[in-house]
Amino acid sequence: TKEVYAYCKKREMWRVWAIKGKGGSGIPFIYRPKNKNAAGVWLFMVGVDVGKDSVASDLMLSEPGPNYCHYPIEDLKGYGRNYFEGITSERRRLRYVRGRASVSWEKRYEGARNEPLDLENYNLAAIEILNPNLELLAEMQGSGPAAPPKPQNGIKKRRVLSSGVSV
Numbered sequence: 001t002k003e004v005y006a007y008c009k010k011r012e013m014w015r016v017w018a019i020k021g022k023g024g025s026g027i028p029f030i031y032r033p034k035n036k037n038a039a040g041v042w043l044f045m046v047g048v049d050v051g052k053d054s055v056a057s058d059l060m061l062s063e064p065g066p067n068y069c070h071y072p073i074e075d076l077k078g079y080g081r082n083y084f085e086g087i088t089s090e091r092r093r094l095r096y097v098r099g100r101a102s103v104s105w106e107k108r109y110e111g112a113r114n115e116p117l118d119l120e121n122y123n124l125a126a127i128e129i130l131n132p133n134l135e136l137l138a139e140m141q142g143s144g145p146a147a148p149p150k151p152q153n154g155i156k157k158r159r160v161l162s163s164g165v166s167v
Contacts, residue, residue: 005039012042019125021048021118025103029054030128044129051121052090052105059087086116 008018018041027047037043058067071079089112090105107114 002039005037005041005043009039009041015130017042017044017129019044019046019122019129021046021121023048023104025049030125032129044125046122046125048118048121049103049105051124052117053092054124055087055117055120056092082113083116086113087120088117089114090117 004018008016020043022045024047027045027049029047029050031045031047033042033044058069061068064070088108090107093104093106095102095104
């Protein structure tokens with residue numbers, strides 16, 4: 001943990017932040033920190049159960065469209081049998097604890113490898129935290145660099161490198 005915090009602390013200016021997963025009901029998917037932690041880094045909490053719900057829901061979509069999961073067919077790209085066993089290695093389980101319903105995610109069998117599911121979950125968290133302009137990125141990928149946005153009301157917008165630094 002200390003090594004991760006040290007790594008992230010040096011790279012915060014490039015939007016590299018530490019995250020920590022937390023399971024349980026009622027925990028939001030992303031909890032943005034208001035202050036730095038004791039190690040001096042911004043630590044984002046990730047509600048892993050909400051993320052796993054989202055991943056499972058997206059995997060159930062059968063028609064291409066929003067949230068549909070696209071995977072390469074070639075085994076050499078890393079999306080073989082082990083990957084798909086890992087991404088489906090857990091299931092949502094409803095239990096009653098002292099008369100109250102409790103939902104949790106559990107491995108389907110002893111020794112199941114769930115790293116692909118965790119990676120999908122944290123990838124969703126990264127997209128949520130960074131909030132990239134995916135439409136612009138897709139446009140740039142398809143037809144080369146996109147033209148800069150036109151100024152509104154004749155006012156030229158300044159490019160911002162980071163909060164507080166303009167060019």
